[in-house]
Amino acid sequence: MSTSEDRKIKEKFKHKTWNEIKTNDSWAIFKIMAEFVDGYEKLSRIGPCVSIFGSARTKPDHKYYKLAESIAYKLTKNGYGVVTGGGPGIMEAGNKGAHKGKGISVGLNIELPFEQHDNPYIDKDKSLDFDYFFVRKVMFVKYSQGFVVMPGGFGTLDELFEAITLIQTKKIGAFPIILVGTEFWSGLIDWVKSTVLEKFSNISESDLDLFSIVDTEDEVLDVVNSFYKKYSLSPNF
Template sequence: MTPNEDRKIREKFKQKTWNEIKTNDSWAIFKIMAEFVEGFERLSKIGPCVSIFGSARTKPNDEYYKLAENIAYKLTKHGYGVVTGGGPGIMEAGNKGANRGKGTSVGLNIELPFEQHDNPYIDPDKSLDFDYFFVRKVMFVKYSQGFVVMPGGFGTLDELFEAITLIQTKKIGKFPIVLVGRNYWSGLFDWITNTLLKEGSISEKDLDLISLVDTEDEVLEVIDIFYKKYSLSPNF
């Protein structure tokens, strides 16, 4: 992080008086409402899509970048569009693959002090900007027919567990959640099985909410089998 970026962060989070906090909160309501309205209006028109999550730090020569691009490409060939966070790394790879497949390529961008910038593979009319993470996450969940989770950090884990929680608690309908990269995710999956399940913090059936795969063909198989099983046809 550069000194200038550090200064901006410190200024953004400087101490405020209680009256300033109350005033800012009141006006923030209107901005939050505006983000929800724009998101609902624009994303309701995109058609069936799969969200691809992963690290913004993944470089184009990384195996997971190439894998994410191929997954996105094949998703478009199966009739799905692709939604990403709109930034670099895995997000860029997802949009790039969708663009290569001539499918819908959506970017839900977030304003961050570092890492995040728009990638050039988003459809010009399907690029949305958000200031609030929670509004953006609502859009991911509401307008996705599946989650493909590539290797990533805290943000990726946040999105993953939010989706699992909402499905587990039946706040949203069930859809496939696919973790890509057994070597990367196996430690987390083992902890979920050997600690959460063993301690009774989750139930055996909760494990069925997650699929662990390695290839793009396995991703497509999980998603297609899911929708055939429930006699649903999200593709067209």
């Protein structure tokens, strides 16, 4: 029996008639458009928010779950809203901390075959569901004024490098990108410095200034507050 993965691969090699392209591929544009419109309408009214990225697999008793919850709590108590991917793990911790701090708690959920489900700490009118990863990522970077990146997997790395690339290429403003957990991130950053920068010269040395690495919730808050102070901005007080 063919698996779902097998069918997806074979579908890419299937010859399609022009009518099939018009009915299947072309009409998907309207679903994509609907996700963009819904996201723009809801998120344009939330005010200054910080995105928290991280693994859906992190359990509530893990130190990084507790740290993410504490970070979100302190952010909301200082007037910032929190945006997460809306699922379990670090995302749940972020929304939980924001909910506890009585601040804005947004969830941008994605339909996946495993791991992903809405967590109960998202504001009822600030929960969005997406079918398309690329639409969801646009919402993250368009409506976030800072990115807190906790330990995670491929999805977290994807979100991290998306934000770095957009800032590096000046497609968005140079909002703070904060990597939390030296023990987790140091190996990756060492590789970026020694291989990507020094050995292959594929980035500039100044690109290393696009992010910072911290270990505590107070350090996260200091970076975000310093950014807002630098530009004479004000959070949601």
